Amino acid sequence: MVSKPAPDATRRSERSRRAIYAAALALVGEVGYPKTTVEAIAARAGxxxxxxxxxxxxKADVLLEAFLDLAGQSAQAVGQEADAVPDTGDLAADLKAVLRATVDELFDPRFEVPARALAAEGVVNEQLGREVVAKLLEPQLQLYVARLRSAQDAGAVRADVDPRIAxxxxxxxxxxxxxxxxxxxSYAYTDTLVEYALHGIAPR
Amino acid sequence: MVSKPAPDATRRSERSRRAIYAAALALVGEVGYPKTTVEAIAARAGxxxxxxxxxxxxKADVLLEAFLDLAGQSAQAVGQEADAVPDTGDLAADLKAVLRATVDELFDPRFEVPARALAAEGVVNEQLGREVVAKLLEPQLQLYVARLRSAQDAGAVRADVDPRIAxxxxxxxxxxxxxxxxxxxSYAYTDTLVEYALHGIAPR
Amino acid sequence: MVSKPAPDATRRSERSRRAIYAAALALVGEVGYPKTTVEAIAARAGxxxxxxxxxxxxKADVLLEAFLDLAGQSAQAVGQEADAVPDTGDLAADLKAVLRATVDELFDPRFEVPARALAAEGVVNEQLGREVVAKLLEPQLQLYVARLRSAQDAGAVRADVDPRIAxxxxxxxxxxxxxxxxxxxSYAYTDTLVEYALHGIAPR
Amino acid sequence: MVSKPAPDATRRSERSRRAIYAAALALVGEVGYPKTTVEAIAARAGxxxxxxxxxxxxKADVLLEAFLDLAGQSAQAVGQEADAVPDTGDLAADLKAVLRATVDELFDPRFEVPARALAAEGVVNEQLGREVVAKLLEPQLQLYVARLRSAQDAGAVRADVDPRIAxxxxxxxxxxxxxxxxxxxSYAYTDTLVEYALHGIAPR
DNA sequence: CCTTAAACGAGACGGTACGTCCAGTCTTGCC
DNA sequence: GGCAAGACTGGACGTACCGTCTCGTTTAAGG
Structure with a gap:
């Protein structure tokens, strides 16, 4: 059995690819993910x-790539070091700062609608879910792992703690x-989370 | 603007309602949520x-009610006290036990597929999401709140901790x-979570 | 096998019957026969x-009876002799007069829409068609038969002519x-028909 | 107001068109016009x-075209001259012959059911009715007009007679x-009609 | 520079499901 | 028992998209 010959990626139209990303993100933002159709993306992208x-x-695959592209662009725009957790030596302060920034990002409408759509689709569609985790979620989490390991070296986190769980x-x-x-x-909420996580909820 | 007159609920067919719940849950289990169609539910339910x-x-609304009905039945089947977090006086042990039971439940296929479907839909559909949280999630979480408050009374959790966040x-x-x-x-994972949560990840 | 027991006609609601006739005729006039539904007739008739x-x-049966009822009322309103072809002794004049009156009636909107609907349904539905012919069409045609027989007696129509065909x-x-x-x-058209029918189209 | 863009007729599937005609005619013949559904035509035509x-x-539109197509094919099958009224010089004989042939055709089941359906629909649906008359009925009638004009030239019909009415x-x-x-x-009936029409019903 | 084959835009195609409408039947409670 | 009301099963409606499949028309590489 012969499978369909793979298309020749070298001849792919860059213009079309970008137009499709833009159309997909725009439509998801305007009408929501379930009402976004492949037909509409094609029409809008010409x-x-x-x-x-x-x-x-x-459709999910298109949106995932479009979102990764968007995230990549944003990262570039902000600068190469933007995606690391800061390390001032004060773990609590660093974590609180990053979580506050994350809160802001989560409610930025350019990110929120497509991110929600991808998360939702990933819950139900295992293949996409694993891709979302591997390409989008896990890289972010590894930044925390790195910061926590640094904290362990500095003695601010117990050595027997697994940073990926922590x-x-x-x-x-x-x-x-x-x-x-x-x-x-809220910021208060994320600050509280950091406090509880560092020192536990049991009496010290 | 005239809205459609509400149907008379007193004349509703109980037989049909139950058949629809059963068909919806069966189909979601068999073919997954996205391939479950209203048409198929109707046909299967006669x-x-x-x-x-x-x-x-x-479709999401049907599934939510079907799932609530299922959960209600399960609860009744196990007995009235089943849905409380145990209180043996040992908070860590109690929480670990409940989380281990939750792990089992999460991977019970009768629950997993519809629960995932509802969670996914709730992520993207705010109205349904709020219903899922209010009717399904929050009642479960309140059981933990109760256990944590009891632990606070017993001095096993600091008094200034917010149980709903903890x-x-x-x-x-x-x-x-x-x-x-x-x-x-895994059980090891949930046990670890309890340990970290109780005592924090910072050196004591 | 027992058939459904016939309803007891003596207990039938006259009020409902009349309301149904009125609703059926009104709806056929307003939205046309195909868009007239039993449900709408019932709703409109209360x-x-x-x-x-x-x-x-x-639905066709309802409309047929409603139309017969309407025709019956009209006949009564005009008087008992209204439905005969006049007999002044001048056959051509009498026929032209009746046809001119018929033209007027055919384009009276109260009659036109339901009459068309019944005729159309009768073309395709043999049972109804035979009822329409027997109850509506044939009685009218018999009035012409009578007039033509009278003309034959008077020598104005050849004796060997079949009036039902003529x-x-x-x-x-x-x-x-x-x-x-x-x-x-038009009147001119019907007048011409009478002339041609009486004297033929061949040279005399 | 924007109308839907017209589909590109050059890319139309001839195979589908013919399958739809065949399915429509077959279904109308088998279950009658009112029980013929667009859904069933589509399914039967694949x-x-x-x-x-x-x-x-x-549905009526489909049937009209299917019927015109059928009539076109029949005409071709019989030969190019088949659709004219014969002209032997004997007007009465020619008309009787054509009417007898028409009688046979009217009761040919391949024609009868769809023809009735179209006629019925045309009675109630003015737009379709005008199409049926223009494309189906009037062309046939013009053949009689031609024969009658020829008869007028030959002196067999009075010159002041309007053939379209006659x-x-x-x-x-x-x-x-x-x-x-x-x-x-019956043939006797149509023969009689021709006699009456040519010579009138009044004494000569 | 010119061929030529692949990618492209357009959109018709066979299908599936949608959400609505009605048919005709059944059930409930009133008169 | 007829009636108004209206819920029920069933099935067709006409629409919206799916994913596939031609159609010409660019377009870019290799001859």
Whole structure:
């Protein structure tokens, strides 16, 4: 059995690719993910439907790449070091600062709608979910891992603590409140998370 | 603007309602949420489509009620006290036990597929999301709040800690790993979460 | 096998019957026959749907009875002799006069829409068609038969002519032009039909 | 107001068009016009419903074109001269022959059911009715007009007679008896119509 | 520079499901 | 028991998109 010959990526139209990203992000922002259709993306991008199906396997796939592209651009715009957790020596202060910045980002409408859409699709579509985690979520989390390891070296975190788990104490609650709208999100809230995570809730 | 007159709920067919719940849950389990269609639910339930649209506004709405019904039945089956966090006096042990039971439940296929579907839909559909949180998630979380308050009375948790936030230290990481498949879920993992949450990750 | 027991006609609601006739005629006039639904007739008449299905077998049946009722009332209103072809002794003049009156009636909107609807339904639905012919069309045609027989007695029509066929020479062309819109309908046209029918189109 | 852009007729699928004609005629013959649904035509033709709605505005429209196509094919099959009224010089004989052939055709089941359906729909739907008359009925009637004009030239019909009206004396009665089932149709009947029409019913 | 084959825009196609409308039946409670 | 009301199963409606499949038309590489 012969599979369809893979298209020749060298001849791919860059103009179309960018137009599709833009159209996909715009439509998701305007009408929401479920009402965004491949047909509409093609029409808005001035592109044939086949050009989308030639290079992507699904609407979710298009959006994932479009979002990664957007994230990549933003990162470049801010500067190469922007995506690291700061390390001033004061772990609590550093974590609080980053979480506050994250709160702001989570509610930036340019990010919120497509990010929610991808998260939702990933919950139900395992393949996409793993891609989202691997390409979008995990790289972010590794920045916390690095900061926590540095804190362990400095003696600010116990050596027997697993940083990959430890970071979830403050990251996951924030993620859940945002995704599921299960509670209010504020700087006070993220500050509290950092305090509880560092010192525990039991009496010292 | 005239709205459609509300149907008379006293004349509603109980037989149809139950058949629709059963069909919806069965189909979601068999083919997944996105491929579950209102048409298929109606056919499987031996019901006219209009009967579904008369009482529910969407596929997600049907599934939410079906799931609540299922959860209600399960609770009844196990007994009235089943839904409380145990209180043996040993907070760490109690929390670990409950989280271990939750892990089992999360991977019980009868619950997993519809629960994921509702969570995913809730992420993207605010109205449904709020219903899911209010009817499904928050009641569960309040059980932890109660246990933590009891622990505060017993001096096992500091008095200045907000229990509603504290519980997220161990519940949200588990929820996120399950929902987003962002890491392995095991008894060891949940035990660790409880330890970290109680005593913090900083040196004591 | 037992058939459904016939409803007890003595207990039938006269008020409902009349309301249904009125609603049916009104709706056919307003939205046309195909868009007239049993449900709408019931709603407009303030009647349950079952009351219609109890006494009539179809929408067409309702309309036929409603139309017969309307025709009966009109006849009564005009007087008992109104429905005969006049007999002044001048056959040509009498026929022309009746046809001119018929032209007026055919384009009276109170009659036109329901009459067309019944005719159309009768073309395709044999059972109804036979009822329409027997109850509506044939009685009218028999009035021409009577007039033509009288003309035969007076020597104005040949004795070997079949009046039931002869009348069709002027009635059917008019009927067809009206029903099928296959040509203009005017007094001049009907007058011409009478002339041609009486004296033929061949040289005398 | 923006109208939907017209589809590109040059890219239309001939295979689908023919399959739709065949399916429509077959279904109308088998289950009758009212029970023929667009859905069933599409299914039987192996075609998506949208392909029907793309090119036709209604079930009646499909049937009209299918019937015209059928009539066109029949005409071709019989030969180019088949659709003219014969002209042997004997007007009465020619008309009788053509009417007898028409009688046979009217009761040929391949023609009868769709023809009735179109006639019925045309009675109630003015737009379709005018199309039926213009494309189906009037061309046939013009053949009679031609024959009658030839008869006028030969002195067999009075010069002051309007052929377009004269033909209705024998055509319309036949049409009405067939359409409305208002009387028996036989060769004797049509022969009689021709006699009456040529020489009138009054004494000569 | 010119061929030529792939990618492209456009959009028709066979399908599936949508959410609505009605048909005809059934049930409930009033008169 | 007829009635108004209206919920029920069933099924067709006409629409919106899916993902596939031609159509010409660019367009860029290699001859």
């Amino acid at each position: 592109v044939g439907k086949q050009t989308i199906y030639r290079w992507w396997s699904s 970071l979830e104490l403050f990251v996951s609650p924030l993620a859940q409140r945002w995704l599921q709208r299960s509670g209010p999100v | 019901v006219g489509k209009q009967t579904i649209y008369r009482w529910w506004s969407s 519980l997220e230290l161990f519940v949200s990481p588990l929820a996120q790993r399950w929902l987003q498949r962002s890491g392995p879920v | 009647v349950g749907k079952q009351t219609i299905y109890r006494w009539w077998s179809s 009348l069709e020479l002027f009635v059917s062309p008019l009927a067809q032009r009206w029903l099928q819109r296959s040509g203009p309908v | 075609v998506g419903k949208q392909t029907i709605y793309r090119w036709w505005s209604s 033909l209705e004396l024998f055509v319309s009665p036949l049409a009405q008896r067939w359409l409305q089932r208002s009387g028996p149709v």
